[in-house]
Amino acid sequence: GANSYGQLGLGHKEDVLIPQSLKDVSCKCQDIKSITGGGGHSAVITGAGELFVCGHNKDGQLGLNHTEDVLRFTLCTALSGFCVKQVACGWDFTIILVGSGLVLSCGSNSFGQLGVPQISSPCLIPQKIESLKEKVVEVAAGLRHALAATESGLVFQWGTGMASRAKRANQGKTLPQFLTAEEPCEVTGLEDVKVKKVAASSYHSVSLT
Template structure:
């Protein structure tokens, strides 16, 4: 999610470009459920044009464990991929391998975020809409609904919402007045283990939006989420984190933080933070001068820098004393090649960024989501050739980018299906 000034610049660019050109929506990576929108269910290790939405500018892209949602500049919603819990909002539970318009939405949608098997949409009136699994209360509509293939309005969020986030099994929202709400029991088991006999706070166990304590004196503007942690960015550039800290993603020594805890600016070059995004267990933050810092789990290359010696391995340790992250892994460090990025998006363990109009990728690459034609993890960030993206998005194991269509891009072998 972008800081407001960057978002406005990109929106203006999209509108100006849309008046004079066609668009290409490219996708690559994991595709077991057709989430790439290519009409097939085979992984792709290089970007390929979906041939969809060529007459529409896309303003938002997001993906979940196996599904994809695209929002156009006109507020239309297109979906594809896994749909076993109704996460596509189509009124049925069948998977879809090409992008389809969601016909039940008769309102303009402006933003979308995807959890593992659910979807949250924000309309132009600030209402939050939800569909998919509600097994953990992540839809915010109470416990009576187990899942919904129809889009539901979260009625208890009465104030207009400006930012939404979806974790693995929990959700967040920021209202126009700057208050933060959380719902879904995705963090409950982590909190229960950490807090012992103490009661788990309401915001960590509620199935309807619950006010997050500890931010009363702050005006929040943006939220993002990992698999079991939460991130909040305030209007004055402060970053607050809470939830699981198993991989050092909270920059703190405690294994779990039940309430928002400030990240010291000294860890981020003594600068304000303007933009933040999160993978499952790593965080990426951009400061006011354009510097990009990463921290958390790094053993797949998802930090975009060399993981410290002793960083937790890909396989869980059988030694309890070795489970936690070491001190060096908890500390944010700058990834200089990403300085000045205009957009950054995180999947579960991989990330994309637009820097100087070019697309860079790094991290976990088992399904080809880094787009380099291989299945080897990528570190440091590398150029994805053949693409000049306008907008990027990630799913757990797949990637998407919209580009302005030109004769060169249509003929580029890296962006067209092989013969």
């Protein structure tokens, strides 16, 4: 596929037309738990709970404390004290869920997608989203918004999940706070159900009860 930023982890930036195996990467011989991708960056979680990342890094979305693109999967050492459970990659940011139920984020915060209003963009090292007080069991990321489902079945959203057309159509109207919140805000309309999973795409979100 596309490899303009090295997001395939193959050590170069040429597009690739057929699947190729990774070479000379430290995560190659480990059990791979999950793989996910965003708008030009990729992330792999190993069975040991380590996070390896590569690709586009202009806004620090790889969490490696710099903004250079990375052409091979590289260990995110900033998370060395955590066991990573799940990663959700947005367009230019990354949401990280660790085993304790804590959520961290890094990358661009131009639309409040990191869930930490006081952080100026870019954020180069994963930061805890302190305002999420409940234990989180799943996260999701869209183009510029993110979601978290808690152990108790609540859903929180932050960033902007609205397309420009929707913003224009609703100009002057009172909208639910969670649609444009800069920190986690409970999603209304789900009070009578317990959500188990969440998913997101560019401009929409899904909750599974």
